[in-house]
Amino acid sequence: MDVVALKNREGLDLSVVAEPLPSPPVILRPSEKTVGLDLLLGEVWSVLQDDKVESMRIYGMGCVGKTTHLKRINNEFLQTGYEVDVVIWVVVSQQGNVEKVQETILNKLEIAEYKWKDRSVHERAEEIISVLQTKKFVLLLDDIWKQLDLLEVGIPPLNDQNKSKVIFTTRFSTVCHDMGAKNIEVECLAxxxxxxxxxxxxxxxxxxxxxxxxxxxxxxxxxxxxxxxxxxxxxxxxxxxxxxxxxxxxxxxxxxxxxxxxxxxxxxxxLLAFSYDHLCDDTVKSCFLYCSIFPEDYEIPCKLLTQLWMGKTFVKQILKEKILLKN
Structure with missing residues (x-):
């Protein structure tokens, strides 16, 4: 009888009697045991504590350990006293686009689907900004292949007031340059x-x-x-x-x-074939394959390699294509 009386009470909403617990600010990312990355991790951590640095890039060749390093950075937030409201992990990849990145962020922030499902990129960005501008966040973007407009995604401008950070991995130095980030290179192991x-x-x-x-x-x-x-x-x-x-x-x-x-x-x-297949054009692929004619462990002088490319008209073709693009 008491339950019936409560249900009939005017203005009392019993449609929801329990809510799921919010997800933790940082989710553990399983990864391989790392070797030789301690110095890099220390460098990243010093950058994180520098309010003047808003974003950083971790770059290097394919299979060198960039994603493993980013996972270790993510997991370090669980063990240190670095104060942050939320750490957001997004795998961008070669096929990545703004909508995909937005969806991952929206789900992590637990923004109700009715607020963004079937909405435009601009409307989704507004929802993301409305939440992130009230938080101190770290955005981890793994495997970026081309420049990503963070404002279009919905990432509010970073500054030394909100102290939020963006860290991303990429194989391409041009991507890193375009996004104006602090540079950290991951090299092959000694x-x-x-x-x-x-x-x-x-x-x-x-x-x-x-x-x-x-x-x-x-x-x-x-x-x-x-x-x-x-x-x-x-x-x-x-x-x-x-x-x-x-x-x-x-x-x-x-x-x-x-x-x-x-x-x-x-x-x-x-993974190596994927990197080769996505070189920008056949001329660059030919330049790359030409290196295979040298003996194993041979140190190829850049000047000699360039001259040989010119002899094979590879370089001439690249210059021709650049002129056509400019015109």
Whole structure:
């Protein structure tokens, strides 16, 4: 009877009796164990505390560890005393567009769908701005391929008053330049760091299973050229191989037929092929492929390479295309 009386009371709305808890300001992002990124993380953290720096770029070649580094930055907000209302993670990628970025942000901010579903880009941006301008936020944009208009997305102007930040990863220095950000480069690992990462994946038991294996492991590390994803892929593939004969056989496969090495064909090569396929035009692809005529580990002088490109008319074609674009 008491429940019926409450339901009949004028002005009492019992349509919603419970609300879901709001999502935490930072969501943990699982990632590979990192090696050699401590200095970079320290650099990023010093930039975050500089109110004069509004955005920063993390750039470098494909598979070098930019996304892993960004994940570690994201997770660091869970462990430090850095005060922030919300950390927003958005994967942009080559096909990314403003609408996709907006939708991810709107969902993270838990803005009701009726306020933005089937609305224009401009209307969505207004909803995002109305929320973000009241918060101290960090926006993490992973894998940007072209300039992104943050104001069009709905990101309010950053300044030393709101102390919000935007951090993004990209392969392209031109994108970073266009967005006017602080520059942080992620490079391939040095020899010692590369071996350390490889060792964590292959395991101490395997490395110590025969006196010759450690030397063979150093050959693998050298072949991977400090590329983290290659080191991880190769290390995992060799984890169960505990005889020098097995290691020597795999070294030959990696050198002569790398696409047949376990994990390379389905994990590493597709990412590298994707980067190649999205070079700006066939002329640039030809310039890139021309480097393959040089012997392994050969240091190619830029002047010599340019002269050879000119001899093959590659450079002339690039200049011609630039003139046509200007006109």
């Amino acid at each position: 020899c010692e760091e590369a071996f350390s990462l490889f060792r964590t994946k292959v395991g101490e038991d395997t490395l110590n299973s025969h006196p010759d294996i450690r030397k063979l492991a150093e050959i693998f590390v050298k072949e991977c050229k400090g590329l983290p994803l290659a080191l991880i892929t190769v290390g995992r593939a060799m984890a169960e191989m505990k005889t020098p004969e097995e290691w020597e056989k795999k070294i030959q496969i990696l050198k002569r037929y790398p696409s047949e090495f376990p994990g390379m064909g389905d994990r590493l090569f597709p």
